[in-house]
Amino acid sequence: MPDKDDNITVAFQPDGRKVKVPIGFTALDATIKGGIGVEGPCGGQGTCGKCKVRLFPCEGKGLPEPNGHELKALTKAELKDGIRLACQAVLGCDCTIEIPKDSRMYKHLILMTGLESATAPAPNISVDVREKAGEKTTYILMGKKRIAKRKGEHLEIYGAAIDLGTTTVVCHLVDLREGSTIESTVALNPQVVRGDDVITRIKYASTQEGFEWMVTKAREVVGTLIVQACDEAGVDPRLVFEVVLAGNTCMHHFFFGLPVDGLGHAPYLPAHIGSLTAPAKKLGLVVNAAAQVYALPIFAGFLGADAAAVALTSALDAYPGTRMAIDIGTNGEIMLCSKGKIYGCTSPAGPAFEGAQISCGMRASTGAISYVTFENGKFAYSVIGGVKPRGITGSGLVDIAAQLLKADLMDMHGKLKEDKKGGIRQGPDGLELLLVPKADTDIGRDIVVTQKDIRQLQLAKAAIASGISIILAEAGITPEDLDDIYVAGAFGNYIDRHSAMDIGLIPRMDPKKIVSIGNAAAIGAKRALVSMTERARAESLQGRMNHIDLAGKKDFQEVFMEHINF
Numbered sequence: 001m002p003d004k005d006d007n008i009t010v011a012f013q014p015d016g017r018k019v020k021v022p023i024g025f026t027a028l029d030a031t032i033k034g035g036i037g038v039e040g041p042c043g044g045q046g047t048c049g050k051c052k053v054r055l056f057p058c059e060g061k062g063l064p065e066p067n068g069h070e071l072k073a074l075t076k077a078e079l080k081d082g083i084r085l086a087c088q089a090v091l092g093c094d095c096t097i098e099i100p101k102d103s104r105m106y107k108h109l110i111l112m113t114g115l116e117s118a119t120a121p122a123p124n125i126s127v128d129v130r131e132k133a134g135e136k137t138t139y140i141l142m143g144k145k146r147i148a149k150r151k152g153e154h155l156e157i158y159g160a161a162i163d164l165g166t167t168t169v170v171c172h173l174v175d176l177r178e179g180s181t182i183e184s185t186v187a188l189n190p191q192v193v194r195g196d197d198v199i200t201r202i203k204y205a206s207t208q209e210g211f212e213w214m215v216t217k218a219r220e221v222v223g224t225l226i227v228q229a230c231d232e233a234g235v236d237p238r239l240v241f242e243v244v245l246a247g248n249t250c251m252h253h254f255f256f257g258l259p260v261d262g263l264g265h266a267p268y269l270p271a272h273i274g275s276l277t278a279p280a281k282k283l284g285l286v287v288n289a290a291a292q293v294y295a296l297p298i299f300a301g302f303l304g305a306d307a308a309a310v311a312l313t314s315a316l317d318a319y320p321g322t323r324m325a326i327d328i329g330t331n332g333e334i335m336l337c338s339k340g341k342i343y344g345c346t347s348p349a350g351p352a353f354e355g356a357q358i359s360c361g362m363r364a365s366t367g368a369i370s371y372v373t374f375e376n377g378k379f380a381y382s383v384i385g386g387v388k389p390r391g392i393t394g395s396g397l398v399d400i401a402a403q404l405l406k407a408d409l410m411d412m413h414g415k416l417k418e419d420k421k422g423g424i425r426q427g428p429d430g431l432e433l434l435l436v437p438k439a440d441t442d443i444g445r446d447i448v449v450t451q452k453d454i455r456q457l458q459l460a461k462a463a464i465a466s467g468i469s470i471i472l473a474e475a476g477i478t479p480e481d482l483d484d485i486y487v488a489g490a491f492g493n494y495i496d497r498h499s500a501m502d503i504g505l506i507p508r509m510d511p512k513k514i515v516s517i518g519n520a521a522a523i524g525a526k527r528a529l530v531s532m533t534e535r536a537r538a539e540s541l542q543g544r545m546n547h548i549d550l551a552g553k554k555d556f557q558e559v560f561m562e563h564i565n566f
């Protein structure tokens, strides 16, 4: 029964938790309020079909009829069983929501570390201890400016390096005297409940309320991670004097409260270019009152502060030869140094590499199939966490495509070939690969790869491969001229180099030259925190970066089509 304020009670099963929400909340809003993670890659638009829950109205009261999105995404049997799309089902009475295993957001594997090389500490923050009449006073300096003072001699100074990613957020608490990480904390970006990709979040932020929600969540997660890291390290957060932030342009803008509407459509114009500094207090961070947040430069559009951090980690500007650095995600960032020149572009790969818009796709979390082989006529796979599989992550999908090609179960155009022995069968939407039968999964249904999934992968890989091809052409070189390719991010960490080359995602080269550099964004942020020399390097890249606007390239479609085949 609604209470006097028109609030209803929603209970969650099997969690046993209850929350009060206003009438008119969707089931997804209720799960967010209840702190229960439900997948919602499309951000509640009703298009991904991943937020399935079972609804039980109390006191036999009915629920609103399923809407068009639900009728499209759910089978008759599911509807009969009370399954609804959490983002579409509007609640009007007390009810219970059961969250099935395959809709639950599981523990995400967050890549914290990356390629680290020694950085001599030369931070922006330093201490100056003065003695007068036998009494010592410690001054904290930011550059040459005194920003704080304490009685006595206190040499401790700390900083936090943040990678504010679309999916995950990492914080390294750094002892600025030593330049070393003393504690690291990680979290899922709380904004994921409003969509997996930045464009969906930008749409959500198109209302003032939605924008404020995004800004609050971005600041909250960063603040929480800093405080957690301080707690775990036994450091007073007031001794954190500087925060350095890396993150894609959209996350950066949310964090600083900058408008994001220009990023939602071509030509993807950011509200700010270059680096940015703001008082930490204004951004709600519980650190020293005089602390500041410095964000690495945004070069152009989505070639943002995360790309600047990757450039630092891969020493792109300092490398004397020809090196490429790529970060493969929803928006792939590709940078190249060749003959002393730096080039950069972004390529909209879409969310397939992150497992979204793939029928059994999921992010790299517990239960995700991340590695697949085909031996003796059978597919074999590895599952993150060593549990029963729940879905396939991007790297697993790349392996599957490579193995299908090798086993001649798919042609170079990406067309599956019916072969029952090889596991290719007719499914409800055409041919599909049965990878794991229902009995061996944790989700009570088969894990399959459909023809449509393969098409999504083709589009994603063609976007990245076209970006690579165009940037090489711009520099007047060929893949053979590359000394190495540094691959950043979680996808780069899990991906099998041979599979990536077999499907044409990365140019064919000596596999030893493909180097995974882990969470290069977090490491780059740390470098800029620890050393003003590194920060100056990042700033100088701003002027040196030759940004290539792929969408503006006349031949982009042509190049894209050249890379659509495997």
Ligand code: FES
Pocket: 039, 040, 041, 042, 043, 044, 045, 046, 047, 048, 049, 050, 051, 085, 086, 087, 088
């Ligand atoms: S269909 Fe509900 S979040 Fe995508």
